[in-house]
Amino acid sequence: MNQKILIVDDEEDIISFLKDSLEEDDYEVFTAYNGEEAIEKVKFHPDLILLDVMIPNKNGYEVCREIRDQVDCPIIFLTAKGEDVDIISGLGAGGDDYISKPFSLRQLKARIGAHLRREKRSYNNENKVNLYFGDLNIDLRGRTSYCKGESIPLTKKEFDIMEFLAINCGQVFSKEQIYEKIWGYDAEGDSAAVAEHVKKIRYKLKKYDKNREYISTVWGVGYKWEK
Known part of the structure; x- marks a missing residue:
């Protein structure tokens, strides 16, 4: 087609x-x-x-x-x-x-x-069970992630954000877009929560892999998952 x-x-x-x-x-x-x-x-x-x-x-x-x-x-x-x-x-x-x-x-x-x-x-990625980025393995079905064989403790929202960005690898999303996708259109809150969650995700990933930046900031626009 x-x-x-x-x-x-x-x-x-x-x-x-x-x-x-x-x-x-x-x-x-x-x-x-x-x-x-x-x-x-x-x-x-x-x-x-x-x-x-x-x-x-x-x-x-x-x-x-x-x-x-x-x-x-x-x-x-x-x-x-x-x-x-x-x-x-x-x-x-x-x-x-x-x-x-x-x-x-x-x-x-x-x-x-x-x-x-x-x-x-x-x-195609959405239909995969696992996503791999260097030493990072994201298990979509089990909703867990591992780096160099060690489990990374993520909250539900942290995993949701990481999963969304990783599946759409390379695409830039604003904080508002991420907030609406993860929290829902009718959620009461502020998109500033996205920045705080991204900060925590980065901190946790950095503990296991100091040499790679998985989530990058596109200044004035939002965030993207690096290839």
Whole structure:
């Protein structure tokens, strides 16, 4: 089955060009010209979304926030903006990547391919019993972890966070995204709790492996599990 891509942009020429180019690579392509239409087209369960920021009705950031509880596929923002604050806004809204207009079609296709391969690896990892990162072994079924053969004592929330980041290895998540995933959308509390739990996880992992940093901080954005 061909992988599905949703393109959201209010410029017909860009949509037409991208649609033709991606269909040549055997992707199944859906299109939307505004925020409301984009939200409607999510029902087709795309494997990846190309989302322009400056679109009518609702901008790309608003669309991303609204659909993030419906889809977990990669979202790549397309925009003429390229400032750090715009990149942080896009990633903070739930996006996975950012490419500025005008962009190279070759580069965009490479980004699309990389994200889809990462999603496939994540899917495969979710169906594994154990994840291995150097000397660290995460037993998903037994909900235990070992480093150099020694058991690492983790609380339930600490293991939940480590499992979530490790399964999505290399992908950056904001504290808010992690909080919503682990604690739930309706939980009462503060995403600052994520930082405290990450600190404790790092401390415990460092006791068993002083030479490796498993969770890295992406300043101004969030955290990711290092490959």
